[in-house]
Amino acid sequence: MKYNKLIYITGLLFCCLTSPIVATAAEQDFREKCLSYEGPDIGNQYPVISSHAYFVPKNSKMPLKIRDRNTGELLKNQEIKSDLCLLKIILGPGAPGDKNMPSTSTGIGVEIWLPVPDEWNQRYIGVGQDGFAGGIEVKAADIVSEFGSSALRAAKDGYVSAAYDAGHAFKDGSNGSFGLRTDGSVNWPLLQDWAYRGLHGMTLAAKQAAQDFYGKKPKFSYWNGGSTGGREGLMLAQRYPADYNGIISAYPAINWPSFATGIMWPQIVMQQELGHPIEADKLDLVTQRAIRACDTTLTGQHEGYLSDIHGCNYNPLKDKDILCESITNTTKSCLSQKEALAVNKIWFGPTMDGNYIDPAKNNGVEKSLSLGHLWYGYNRGAILFNSPVSYGVGPAGITPFTIGAHWLSIVTQDPSLADNTFVNEKNPSRDGWKKLPYSGEYSYASIFIRSLQQFGSMNGTDSADLREFSALGGKIIHWHGLADNQIPVGGSINYYERILSSSGGLEQTRRFYRFYLAPGLGHGRTGAAGLNPPTPGGNSNDGFGINYALIPALEKWVEKGVAPESLTMPLQPGETSSRSWCLYPQHLKMIQGGERSQRKFECVKDATW
Known part of the structure; x- marks a missing residue:
């Protein structure tokens, strides 16, 4: 050579x-x-x-x-x-x-x-x-x-x-x-x-x-990745099962054709329902109201983030304290009926016809998608506006999340659908996504289906057949933050549920693949300003460091056969009992209350999960 x-x-x-x-x-x-x-x-x-x-x-x-x-x-x-x-x-x-x-x-x-x-x-x-x-x-x-x-x-x-x-x-x-x-x-x-x-x-x-x-x-090879890096880890397990002995897949961008198209759902909703984005202050207001309504489930006191997304059914349309009294009210301290409706649709996620289900019946967090529900939305509690806490990204921000806008152009081979950061000589026009209706011959829904059909086999990274990786002794630790505002956690839950079905159930799957949900964490970092939720390594703003702190547990599993159970976190201020990331489908429960120093926690599974 x-x-x-x-x-x-x-x-x-x-x-x-x-x-x-x-x-x-x-x-x-x-x-x-x-x-x-x-x-x-x-x-x-x-x-x-x-x-x-x-x-x-x-x-x-x-x-x-x-x-x-x-x-x-x-x-x-x-x-x-x-x-x-x-x-x-x-x-x-x-x-x-x-x-x-x-x-x-x-x-x-x-x-x-x-x-x-x-x-x-x-x-x-x-x-x-x-x-x-x-x-x-x-x-x-x-x-x-x-x-x-x-x-x-x-x-x-x-x-x-x-x-x-x-x-x-x-x-x-x-x-x-x-x-x-x-x-x-x-x-x-x-x-x-x-x-x-x-x-x-x-x-x-x-x-x-x-x-x-x-x-x-x-002698041993390990993968450490989050976001696309998390997708890459699972792609390796699916397509090149002999390459790595152990994989950490964090908040992975799997199901790419669905997730990447789904990124644009909040923007499509706001254009269709309002003709413009919702102001950042209003998005922050409704997010804080949702958190306030649902963040006491663990300790009985407000934590500032959600520990249980399944049970949070907050509906701004039913919250009189947040709705504007008049349709002519333009202040930032309330939401109009149309804005509240748009937020509900954003939380529920993409659908074939632009409709959604009342959150009292279905808040969008499903193990498997219901009929007409194309993909998962962003959880109540996730930052929706362009926030510096989330690298300036916000799925419902003043400007679209460029990955989603660019993906629409790749799928359709039409550069005009993207924002002005997309470089291509074929068509100088941009922001054509604003004109896409919910459904129809050339619509958001039709592009969503085309994305799945054309690119699913290339980068869907959603195959639930990991038999070869498992047979070779490979191990996977997969985690996802409940406040992720870039990749909806529902995609990870859906994938793991399909792994459970294809691998023979929970006991068989846990022999090689363990999944954790991380309360309070966004996309590889804290889910909100000023919060430092329980995190491996102790720094909730160090995405690689969070994963790197899990490497010893992965090595122990691969090299010594000792599988991780719940993952113990550093102590929270004032508490003497550590919190944990629980092995799915378990979740954290406070088994002894009182003052912060008296609290005790353990991972349990009950009827709510």
């Missing part, structure tokens, strides 16, 4: 100019192997287009800038305490075309971190992406991408680790412009790289790099 040899020694030169270190013979050998490495040979299906290598000596400053995954900031001069080798690799074949167009790609960008041999724990961790993935930084020569920074976090602890860009580099995870070619046709090669092909290539490359550096491949 021929390689385009692009070997960088920036890290070595930086070290030697600022803080000379006397290396042992083994360390010297590792450094030389790193800087001369030409990339992993993993066959003609994934040819190495280019390979860059960086050696970072222990007790030195990282020569590359690092994109922080939580804040988005570029960090400089990060201290590295152990010898590390960073490989930046591009795997082909990519997609030819004008280099300035989103439909063009040089290949799948991969960042691989390797610790010095004496510190390698013989494990490998793959790190997931988000949204449409992509971004220029995985392939960039002077930056560690935000996903590579998560991989670095694992490498510091002795793991070989890897992240990737899913095969395209345009913009960021919110932008799906790569999904259409310049003529408006579906860009199947790049969509397939994003859906599954890039995942497998990254995994093969990381394992082969371990073989080349250490003389053996990892």
Whole structure:
């Protein structure tokens, strides 16, 4: 195989100019192997287009800038305490075309971190992406991408680790412009790289790099991903069951053709019912009213978030304290009848005809969808407006959640349906989604069905057949926040219920797959400003860190056969009994009340679930 040899020694030169270190013979050998490495040979299906290598000596400053995954900031001069080798690799074949167009790609960008041999724990961790993935930084020569920074976090602890860009580099995870070619046709090669092909290539490359550096491949391989990364984990279990021994799938973007189209439901509802978005203050008001009506189920006191979404049937149309007294009232302290109706429809989720069921009879949280109910809505308690707490995303915000708008354009091959962030030359018009009726020949419902038909087999990631993964000894920990405002938790509940049916029931399923619901958590972080709900690792705003705190439990299950039961959380202020994430379908119950210091909790299953 021929390689385009692009070997960088920036890290070595930086070290030697600022803080000379006397290396042992083994360390010297590792450094030389790193800087001369030409990339992993993993066959003609994934040819190495280019390979860059960086050696970072222990007790030195990282020569590359690092994109922080939580804040988005570029960090400089990060201290590295152990010898590390960073490989930046591009795997082909990519997609030819004008280099300035989103439909063009040089290949799948991969960042691989390797610790010095004496510190390698013989494990490998793959790190997931988000949204449409992509971004220029995985392939960039002077930056560690935000996903590579998560991989670095694992490498510091002795793991070989890897992240990737899913095969395209345009913009960021919110932008799906790569999904259409310049003529408006579906860009199947790049969509397939994003859906599954890039995942497998990254995994093969990381394992082969371990073989080349250490003389053996990892003994255990783990996946750590949330959102699209959660979908990627389940895609691996479904399509490449031998790639990983253990998978953490957090708030996964599974059921993509349904979920991604469903993202636009709140916007469609507001256009159809009102002709404009609902103001943020009003959305916040109705959300807080819903929380206030339903957040005392656990302790009898207001918690500020919901612990039970199944039993919350709050209906603003029945709340006289929130409804405006006059249809001419335009203040932000109340909702009109039409606005309250729209919110109910948003909470219920997409339907074939735009109608919904009274929340007293069905609040939208169903194990399986009722007739005409296309997909799940966002739970009462989830932030609906464009809030900084949720990265500026809000499904009913002033501007649409771009992933949904872009997906409509990809499905229909019509760029005019997207918002103005979608780049394609076929049609300069934008925001055509505003004109879509609920139903009809060319409507929201028809596009929803087309999305399922055309893309279900590519990236639906909804197959309930995990027999091969289970037979190989694979294990899955899957969790989802009850206040997620980007991916409705109903999709995860629905998927796990189907797994239960296909795997022979609860006892059989729990042998390899365990599912948890997380009260108070939104999309990988706290579900509301000022809240710090019980969270693994203790920081509810550190999405990767929450998952990373679960890795020891996954390793114990995979390597020692000790399965996790309820997951104990750090103590809440003033409480002496820990709360837990309960193993589905259990839920948390307070078995002793009184003062905060006297409370005791345990996971139970009763008739309400």
